[in-house]
Amino acid sequence: MKNKFLFPSYFKIIGCFLAIPGFIFGYLSVYQDFYIKSLDIRVGGFYSPEINNFTNELSLASLVIGLLFIAFSRLKQEDELTAKLRLDALHWAVLINYILFFAVEILFSLFRKVGYYELEKFVFDTGHWNTDFSLYNMFTPLVIFIGRFYYLVHYKREAFIISNMKYLPYYPYRLIAKAASLSLLSIIILTETFDMPLIDNIGQWVGESRILIPLSFLIWVFSKTANEDELTTQYRLESMQLAVYVNYCLLLLANFICYGFDFLFVMGINLISMLVFFLIRFNYVCNKGYWQVRRDVKGGLLS
């Protein structure tokens, strides 16, 4: 397995120089109201204020680009096994990140029901844990990935640690998750486009429980296809890396185009976008092979 989409190894150092200041300035601008005056830029937005300060946008971009460089720069000796470890770790990181997200989401909605607002304020300074968590969610997958990958590669001096990802069986998980994801997504889209009281109620309920849609997409991603083999595993691993790249490119773009209220929307989308990109790419490459075989059979190549 060759990994085609990696940066040269010196990008790791550039990444550190981008990520650390990005994190510090980001922290200061979100929690300490710190901003650099010269970054006030006039923007004309529908929902957004006339003038926007770009301190937090720039620091988020610097943090995310830095982490991407650290995560996806070559090792000194990159070979097929390190490529496999890297991609396995990526799957693992995405999974763990979502599990953490679900755990926090469930825990705090329980606290909210009971009325422990102080605890919420204590853990998340601002008391808006929904937005806070969506904000962390933009870079935590990368942080978890970097930790996991370097653990697998460097923890033992003599050998690599091999981890084999386990996936859920095809039946019934993939089928149910597929149906659930598509129907939930279409309910949300219908709610947003048309004004139908019945669907509106369901849509609101689905939208408010922020777990439902990500969970069904997650199960779809992490369950086996009808005939999972070596090749599909490789497609799976590649697709996840591409999905991470595409997702972060769009996120960085959105970071500079949308402000204020618009950006909350972007953070909401970000909860499932990576999974959606993965599914599109993965299903595309799997089915491309399938149709090719069908054509070959018809053409008499394989009979």
Add this chain to the structure above:
Amino acid sequence: MKNTIKVERAIKNITQADLADLIGVSRQTINTIESNKYVPSTVLALKISRVFGKSVNDIFVLDDED
């Protein structure tokens, strides 16, 4: 899958690092393959067997579990 890389290395008197250099992978990769934790790709298996001047079948053997 089992392999006899360790034995072949002893016969040829080369270290894991030497073998790794010869086929362009990291030393840890050779170690992980030798301890039967990782099944190398066909390309890598062919490169390893070329170093020892034997056929792939002589070095890599299917296990009962496979």
